[in-house]
Amino acid sequence: MSWPKSDADHLIVSSSQMKEIEQKLFSYGMTEEALMEKVGLSMKDFLISNFNLLESGVVVLVGPGHNGGDGLVVARELFLDGVDVSLWCPFPIKRSLTKSHLSYCISIGITQLQSEPDVTGNCFWIEAFFGLGQTKPLPKEIGNLFKKREKFTPGKLISLDVPAGICSDTGKTFDTCAARAISTLTVGLIKVGLLQDMALPYVGSLKRIDIGIPSGVLNLLPKDVPLKISSNDIISLKAPQIECNASKYERGRLAVIAGSKKYRGAALLTLQGAIASGTGSVQAFLPKSISKYAWIKVPEVVFEEESNEEIELIKCLKKIKFDRIESLVVGPGIGLSIEKWEDSALILEEFLGLLVLDADALNRISCSQQGWEWFRKRKGPTWITPNPNEFCRLFPEIDISSPINAASLAARISGVGVLLKGANTVIAVPNGPIWQLTNTSSFVARAGLGDVLAGFVGGIGALGMISEGSFDHGLLAVAALIHSYAASECEEGTNAAFVSKKLGKLFKAIQMKKVQFDT
Numbered sequence: 001m002s003w004p005k006s007d008a009d010h011l012i013v014s015s016s017q018m019k020e021i022e023q024k025l026f027s028y029g030m031t032e033e034a035l036m037e038k039v040g041l042s043m044k045d046f047l048i049s050n051f052n053l054l055e056s057g058v059v060v061l062v063g064p065g066h067n068g069g070d071g072l073v074v075a076r077e078l079f080l081d082g083v084d085v086s087l088w089c090p091f092p093i094k095r096s097l098t099k100s101h102l103s104y105c106i107s108i109g110i111t112q113l114q115s116e117p118d119v120t121g122n123c124f125w126i127e128a129f130f131g132l133g134q135t136k137p138l139p140k141e142i143g144n145l146f147k148k149r150e151k152f153t154p155g156k157l158i159s160l161d162v163p164a165g166i167c168s169d170t171g172k173t174f175d176t177c178a179a180r181a182i183s184t185l186t187v188g189l190i191k192v193g194l195l196q197d198m199a200l201p202y203v204g205s206l207k208r209i210d211i212g213i214p215s216g217v218l219n220l221l222p223k224d225v226p227l228k229i230s231s232n233d234i235i236s237l238k239a240p241q242i243e244c245n246a247s248k249y250e251r252g253r254l255a256v257i258a259g260s261k262k263y264r265g266a267a268l269l270t271l272q273g274a275i276a277s278g279t280g281s282v283q284a285f286l287p288k289s290i291s292k293y294a295w296i297k298v299p300e301v302v303f304e305e306e307s308n309e310e311i312e313l314i315k316c317l318k319k320i321k322f323d324r325i326e327s328l329v330v331g332p333g334i335g336l337s338i339e340k341w342e343d344s345a346l347i348l349e350e351f352l353g354l355l356v357l358d359a360d361a362l363n364r365i366s367c368s369q370q371g372w373e374w375f376r377k378r379k380g381p382t383w384i385t386p387n388p389n390e391f392c393r394l395f396p397e398i399d400i401s402s403p404i405n406a407a408s409l410a411a412r413i414s415g416v417g418v419l420l421k422g423a424n425t426v427i428a429v430p431n432g433p434i435w436q437l438t439n440t441s442s443f444v445a446r447a448g449l450g451d452v453l454a455g456f457v458g459g460i461g462a463l464g465m466i467s468e469g470s471f472d473h474g475l476l477a478v479a480a481l482i483h484s485y486a487a488s489e490c491e492e493g494t495n496a497a498f499v500s501k502k503l504g505k506l507f508k509a510i511q512m513k514k515v516q517f518d519t
């Protein structure tokens with residue numbers, strides 16, 4: 001799936017890739033001075049139009065390198081626009097361009113503070129200490145200063161390019177201290193570290209400052225550079241297309257095996273997620289205690305009555321007519337059980353449709369002798385939707401500290417589509433791109449949403465299996481984005497039952513827009 005575009009709005013790069021791009025621009029004749037002006041002016045425009053808080057004045061924290069230089073251009077322009085600006089430069093300036101900007105700022109009358117700024121002061125701090133050039137912890141006194149600022153005057157700091165103290169590749173703090181920005185204005189392309197879960201409290205809202213990188217230069221990046229997806233990309237996504245005269249059986253048929261005595265709600269939420277996908281028909285295998293009542297909540301589902309209080313996977317699988325379903329979701333709330341995964345594995349290997357495995361289905365595979373290597377035996381496509389703990393149990397040999405690398409490696413070695421949950425979920429598929437969700441709402445990380453997601457993913461997958469052309473693993477990223485967007489846009493609340501309703505409405509709207517667009 002070539003979605004979204006591999007352009008400056010979507011590419012996620014490492015610090016070395018960003019530096020290589022800058023060097024390429026310089027080698028073509030762009031000057032460092034011109035680029036820094038461009039960056040500083042754009043940052044200043046953004047600040048002026050977004051922060052009326054600048055009225056209380058601004059302190060620019062200037063570092064020794066070009067990040068400090070960016071800060072000085074911003075300081076100069078804000079000063080010329082009438083903002084009350086002062087500078088604090090606690091480090092000896094190392095870069096000559098930064099030195100020139102500093103002496104110009106002082107010559108035109110900007111105040112240079114001789115001691116650290118007041119942490120309780122009302123003025124805005126613009127942190128331009130360090131950007132891409134960071135490799136070590138902040139000096140102790142600077143780290144403590146940020147801690148005190150956050151304690152006494154939170155929400156009044158913006159970082160330029162990368163928050164001081166954060167590694168732009170991993171998103172980790174070099175030690176425990178870093179600047180906590182309400183917003184980070186990052187230069188050129190999005191650096192991978194800025195999107196990782198541990199960096200989010202420090203980065204705040206992330207704004208990309210465009211430096212006009214020509215597409216010829218962007219094309220020099222490797223083809224497997226991850227892409228960021230957010231609500232802005234919903235408009236361009238490709239929902240599966242089904243013929244307008246298709247019957248309910250030609251609109252994707254999904255079966256769900258979910259739930260246990262302990263996790264009754266998980267089964268229901270999975271079914272609600274499945275229904276929200278608009279898939280033609282949904283069949284459910286649930287423990288007796290759930291299916292007895294579930295039909296009242298989801299009357300459109302066909303229930304295969306289970307005689308037991310707990311799911312027996314093998315029994316359910318024997319009842320399924322695999323040639324009559326496009327996808328099968330196994331796992332939400334089924335528990336670990338004494339059943340061996342190996343007993344069910346043979347039947348699942350042969351299933352040519354899409355198999356979606358979540359939660360305890362993944363844990364059962366982790367406990368099995370073959371572990372993830374079993375995925376390679378699957379004859380049809382497989383998607384897995386682990387949270388980080390489930391992922392680590394399944395792929396103990398993979399280092400999860402970089403979720404993008406971890407998901408990508410797992411997809412490559414196992415041949416399955418991997419949706420690794422996190423604040424910014426990562427999706428990696430075999431032989432395809434890697435996507436990371438951004439601008440997600442942290443308040444929606446609540447119990448039950450994963451069950452809704454599993455059902456929705458299964459439903460979208462069923463539609464994908466039945467739509468024209470070869471099966472597109474990219475639909476896993478499409479489903480993840482729509483689910484995340486529905487969760488953050490849900491007016492009624494953040495609980496999973498409300499979100500599943502919103503999901504249904506939203507996906508219908510997306511499909512209708514597509515129809516209107518096509519005609």
Ligand SMILES: NC(=O)C1=CN([C@@H]2O[C@H](COP(=O)(O)OP(=O)(O)OC[C@H]3O[C@@H](n4cnc5c(N)ncnc54)[C@H](O)[C@@H]3O)[C@@H](O)[C@H]2O)[C@@H](O)CC1
Pocket residue numbers: 022031032033035036039063064065066067068070094095129130131132133134135136137138139160161162187
């Ligand atoms: N080259 C250019 O013209 C452009 C540079 N840009 C800016 O330049 C930045 C990169 O500039 P630099 O390569 O100069 O790197 P930085 O400005 O990030 O600073 C690196 C310097 O800070 C020191 N340093 C790093 N971490 C430290 C710590 N914890 N304690 C003490 N000293 C520390 C390093 O030893 C080095 O001297 C980008 O982040 C971006 O803000 C952009 O404006 C684009 C254009």
Ligand SMILES: [K+]
Pocket residue numbers: 067127128129130131159160161162163164
């Ligand atoms: K910075």
